[in-house]
Amino acid sequence: MTDLDGITTSVLTEGLDAHLVVDRATFRLDLALTAAPGEVVALLGPNGAGKTTALRALAGLTPLTSGHLRLDGTRLDAMPPESRPVGVVFQDYLLFPHLTALDNVAFGPRCRGANKAEARVQAAVWLDRMGLADHAGAKPRRLSGGQAQRVAVARALATGPRLLLLDEPLAALDARTRLEVRAQLRRHLSEFEAVAVLVTHDPLDAMVLADRLVVVEHGHVVQEGTPSHIARHPRTDYIARLVGLNLYRGRAEGHTVRLDAGPAITTTEELSGPAFVAFPPGAVTLYRDRPTGSSARNLWRCEVAGLETHGDQIRADLTGELPLTADLTTVAAAELDLHPGAPVWATVKATQTHAYPA
Amino acid sequence: MTRSAHRTRRILQVAGASGAALLALSACSSSGPGTGAGSSSAKPSGTVTVFAAASLEESFKTLGKQFEKEHPGTKVTFNFGGSDTLAASITGGAPADVFAAASTKTMAIVTDKQDAAGTPATFVRNQLEIATLPGNPDRISSLKDLTKPGLKVVLCDESVPCGTAARKALDAGGLKLTPVSYEQDVKSALTKVELKEADAAVVYKTDVRAAGDKVDGVDFPESAEAVNDYPIALLKNAPNPKAAKAFMALVRSAEGQKVLSRAGFLKP
Amino acid sequence: MTDTLESRPRRDRHRDRHRGRTRTAPIPLLVPALVGLAFLLLPLIALLVRAPWRSLPEQLTSAEVWEALRLSLLCATAATVLSLVVGVPLAWLLARTWFPGRGFVRALVTLPLVLPPVVGGVALLLAFGRNGVIGQWLDSWFGITLPFTTTGVVLAETFVAMPFLVISVEGTLRAADPRYEEAATTLGASRFTAFRRVTLPLIAPGIAAGAVLAWARALGEFGATITFAGNFPGRTQTMPLAVYLALQNDPAAAIALSLVLLAVSIAVLAALRDRWMTAS
Numbered sequence: 001m002t003d004l005d006g007i008t009t010s011v012l013t014e015g016l017d018a019h020l021v022v023d024r025a026t027f028r029l030d031l032a033l034t035a036a037p038g039e040v041v042a043l044l045g046p047n048g049a050g051k052t053t054a055l056r057a058l059a060g061l062t063p064l065t066s067g068h069l070r071l072d073g074t075r076l077d078a079m080p081p082e083s084r085p086v087g088v089v090f091q092d093y094l095l096f097p098h099l100t101a102l103d104n105v106a107f108g109p110r111c112r113g114a115n116k117a118e119a120r121v122q123a124a125v126w127l128d129r130m131g132l133a134d135h136a137g138a139k140p141r142r143l144s145g146g147q148a149q150r151v152a153v154a155r156a157l158a159t160g161p162r163l164l165l166l167d168e169p170l171a172a173l174d175a176r177t178r179l180e181v182r183a184q185l186r187r188h189l190s191e192f193e194a195v196a197v198l199v200t201h202d203p204l205d206a207m208v209l210a211d212r213l214v215v216v217e218h219g220h221v222v223q224e225g226t227p228s229h230i231a232r233h234p235r236t237d238y239i240a241r242l243v244g245l246n247l248y249r250g251r252a253e254g255h256t257v258r259l260d261a262g263p264a265i266t267t268t269e270e271l272s273g274p275a276f277v278a279f280p281p282g283a284v285t286l287y288r289d290r291p292t293g294s295s296a297r298n299l300w301r302c303e304v305a306g307l308e309t310h311g312d313q314i315r316a317d318l319t320g321e322l323p324l325t326a327d328l329t330t331v332a333a334a335e336l337d338l339h340p341g342a343p344v345w346a347t348v349k350a351t352q353t354h355a356y357p358a
Numbered sequence: 359m360t361r362s363a364h365r366t367r368r369i370l371q372v373a374g375a376s377g378a379a380l381l382a383l384s385a386c387s388s389s390g391p392g393t394g395a396g397s398s399s400a401k402p403s404g405t406v407t408v409f410a411a412a413s414l415e416e417s418f419k420t421l422g423k424q425f426e427k428e429h430p431g432t433k434v435t436f437n438f439g440g441s442d443t444l445a446a447s448i449t450g451g452a453p454a455d456v457f458a459a460a461s462t463k464t465m466a467i468v469t470d471k472q473d474a475a476g477t478p479a480t481f482v483r484n485q486l487e488i489a490t491l492p493g494n495p496d497r498i499s500s501l502k503d504l505t506k507p508g509l510k511v512v513l514c515d516e517s518v519p520c521g522t523a524a525r526k527a528l529d530a531g532g533l534k535l536t537p538v539s540y541e542q543d544v545k546s547a548l549t550k551v552e553l554k555e556a557d558a559a560v561v562y563k564t565d566v567r568a569a570g571d572k573v574d575g576v577d578f579p580e581s582a583e584a585v586n587d588y589p590i591a592l593l594k595n596a597p598n599p600k601a602a603k604a605f606m607a608l609v610r611s612a613e614g615q616k617v618l619s620r621a622g623f624l625k626p
Numbered sequence: 627m628t629d630t631l632e633s634r635p636r637r638d639r640h641r642d643r644h645r646g647r648t649r650t651a652p653i654p655l656l657v658p659a660l661v662g663l664a665f666l667l668l669p670l671i672a673l674l675v676r677a678p679w680r681s682l683p684e685q686l687t688s689a690e691v692w693e694a695l696r697l698s699l700l701c702a703t704a705a706t707v708l709s710l711v712v713g714v715p716l717a718w719l720l721a722r723t724w725f726p727g728r729g730f731v732r733a734l735v736t737l738p739l740v741l742p743p744v745v746g747g748v749a750l751l752l753a754f755g756r757n758g759v760i761g762q763w764l765d766s767w768f769g770i771t772l773p774f775t776t777t778g779v780v781l782a783e784t785f786v787a788m789p790f791l792v793i794s795v796e797g798t799l800r801a802a803d804p805r806y807e808e809a810a811t812t813l814g815a816s817r818f819t820a821f822r823r824v825t826l827p828l829i830a831p832g833i834a835a836g837a838v839l840a841w842a843r844a845l846g847e848f849g850a851t852i853t854f855a856g857n858f859p860g861r862t863q864t865m866p867l868a869v870y871l872a873l874q875n876d877p878a879a880a881i882a883l884s885l886v887l888l889a890v891s892i893a894v895l896a897a898l899r900d901r902w903m904t905a906s
Contacts, residue, residue: 059812060811060812061811061812080811081808081812082811082812082813082814082815082816082817083814084812086812087812088809088812090805090809094803094805094806094808094809096806096809096810096824096827096828097828098827107810107813107823108813108814111810111813111815111816111819112814155813156812156813159813159814442874463875510756510774512856515857515871515874517871517872517874517875517876518871518874537858538773538774538858539856539857539858540856540871541852541857542852542867542870542871542874546852546853549748550773553748553752553755553757554755554756554757555755555756555757555774556774
């Protein structure tokens with residue numbers, strides 16, 4: 001072990017310290033990830049970004065090409081998955097269909113050395129904690145989605161892992177159950193004293209469940225920080241879309257950010273150098289004719305590319321001088337007679353934009 | 359209890375037979391198709407279909423070629439197989455001219471169904487012999503030697519002719535022999551010895567002869583009690599009776615008998 | 627896997643049974659289907675029609691018939707067990723691991739399916755015979771000879787029947803989700819424990835189906851058995867051998883024996899069907 005390694009080890013004797021490199025024929029994952037005990041980290045990213053590969057590498061199901069993996073100061077790189085103190089909640093739970101809920105949860109303790117009776121006692125405690133004592137004898141196919149998800153969490157926790165991995169833990173649930181299960185999962189995760197890493201493509205799940213977000217695109221970390229910071233300061237189109245903001249990159253000179261391709265945007269912040277400008281779709285006002293009395297400095301000529309219902313509002317995708325998304329009420333959309341191809345004028349007040357250094 | 363020295367004898371016989379064949383060839387080239395017994399009125403022509411016991415394969419093929427040379431314009435096609443199977447296909451309506459069986463019992467299947475024209479005639483006989491491993495390492499010199507403990511002997515099943523014959527021979531010698539297997543036909547029994555899986559088998563002389571130096575043959579006197587007659591018959595529904603008669607005549611002629619005895623058959 | 631059905635409400639079972647079924651079939655499917663059915667059934671019906679019913683009781687009271695039947699059932703079952711013990715792991719290897727030449731190995735495994743059984747028997751003799759490649763060592767070191775023994779019958783039947791099991795189990799394994807094994811390993815199970823406690827129960831219906839196929843094939847095995855193990859009543863003479871030899875001079879007896887074999891195998895398969903095969 002080199003001196004450098006020694007230092008890193010002594011610095012992070014607790015929690016997760018990983019640099020995951022996995023080479024595939026058409027894809028390379030290169031991701032650094034650290035987390036303190038008790039912290040919940042969400043890997044957020046589009047499909048194919050490498051989140052699941054990262055999770056599999058942490059669990060030992062996919063070997064690392066290079067990099068390292070330490071948990072509480074212990075190297076896990078060369079350890080087979082069955083020896084790692086890691087619990088996994090799989091996307092579709094993968095509860096063993098031939099075993100009851102109780103035996104599913106008892107499976108881990110049993111493999112880790114407990115005898116059948118002990119393992120069942122431990123499993124019963126976990127099911128009780130999840131509010132599933134009544135379903136201990138049920139086979140997975142007789143459990144509802146939410147119940148199965150809780151059994152899966154109990155099964156992963158029953159081995160006493162130092163690292164809990166959750167792969168899209170809520171994706172398999174319908175919208176109504178999701179709300180309820182999300183709240184329960186949040187409670188269990190906050191009680192969990194070791195590191196939890198969850199993978200999701202749903203920003204809401206990530207923001208509710210995680211203390212910290214790590215945004216992954218094309219196998220790399222593009223941004224990380226607390227959910228609120230990332231929501232306010234998106235640095236890629238993907239995140240901006242996720243959090244529902246229009247995002248542009250350009251060069252700031254005082255109160256103006258000149259975009260790399262396109263017009264300038266007037267902002268309230270005063271900056272210089274490379275910068276991002278973001279504003280929500282609701283800040284955009286649309287007109288059929290060029291507004292004459294408007295004081296807005298940010299006025300662009302656009303064309304409606306598409307319209308869709310978004311809650312009780314209409315969301316309009318615009319192309320033209322500045323491609324953007326605008327939200328407006330159904331009434332306003334009807335009055336403006338919006339339809340794909342219709343020319344419109346869009347304005348945004350400087351006070352509703354938000355600029356920050358890139 | 360003589361152990362015949364087949365190898366030497368075979369060489370002599372081969373030499374003799376080829377001489378005979380040469381003679382036969384020269385005979386037919388000089389005198390033409392007049393020699394055949396069935397060619398009294400007109401020349402035989404067309405295809406003759408012969409159903410014959412598997413043990414006759416080599417000799418009959420030789421005779422078939424000879425027949426085609428003697429009678430230009432004829433063609434002999436064979437169907438060799440187990441006599442029972444052949445009898446079953448003949449009674450089932452297979453288009454054949456001649457049936458040569460390995461036992462009178464199988465021929466009876468055909469005659470019982472009135473499928474034969476005339477009475478079958480015995481044209482050769484086959485005798486049992488003990489087939490041993492090459493060089494006879496177990497020093498088997500009699501049928502009684504086969505009952506020695508530890509010796510792996512295979513017999514034919516009693517449902518097939520060679521098995522019935524072996525039973526007769528054993529009974530004649532007052533011997534009780536427990537083989538390791540009752541094989542489904544004579545070739546299987548012989549194969550077991552050829553592959554050295556069995557130490558000895560009771561099979562026909564002709565089979566020992568055909569196996570060449572892969573087995574040695576041991577004669578035994580009880581075999582006289584179990585000699586197998588090979589009958590041949592013209593079939594009632596023969597499509598080509600004229601040529602069929604001519605072929606049967608060749609089989610029973612002196613030339614035919616020479617070829618057959620070369621394969622180990624006895625004269626009737 | 628019986629609980630698949632038991633644990634579900636009856637209504638579901640009823641619905642499942644009729645899902646995707648229609649009362650009418652298009653003529654281009656119906657006609658060939660019926661021709662196929664008739665082709666398969668007619669020989670069996672002919673066997674029943676021409677069976678010597680009057681002499682049947684007398685044919686079947688011989689001790690040899692029951693000895694052959696007992697030996698057939700015993701050997702077919704032993705061959706199935708042997709096929710399971712080595713065939714299931716082989717199927718796992720083919721389905722779940724990668725090694726150079728795996729496709730070739732799979733082709734080799736299926737070879738006994740196309741090999742004439744008699745040739746298989748000769749090949750077994752060349753390998754395990756007294757003078758065979760392996761057999762000569764078995765003989766000189768341990769004094770074991772396999773030809774002409776009941777063990778030889780079991781080996782010959784296993785050789786012919788195991789490919790059915792391997793193919794069936796491998797197919798089931800391929801269809802089964804390998805991530806269950808992964809889930810088991812993340813819970814601390816070694817690959818073998820994962821296989822034993824998770825994979826095996828999951829593919830049980832496929833294994834059962836494969837075992838039934840292998841058993842049926844072993845029960846009817848003739849060529850490899852008679853070639854490798856010979857024919858001796860009570861030791862190596864199974865029903866198919868008895869039937870074949872009876873056919874040589876007593877077709878009526880052969881038919882009677884076949885009926886017994888047919889009846890027994892139908893009874894066994896029907897009994898197993900209810901227990902195992904419905905879930906698959």
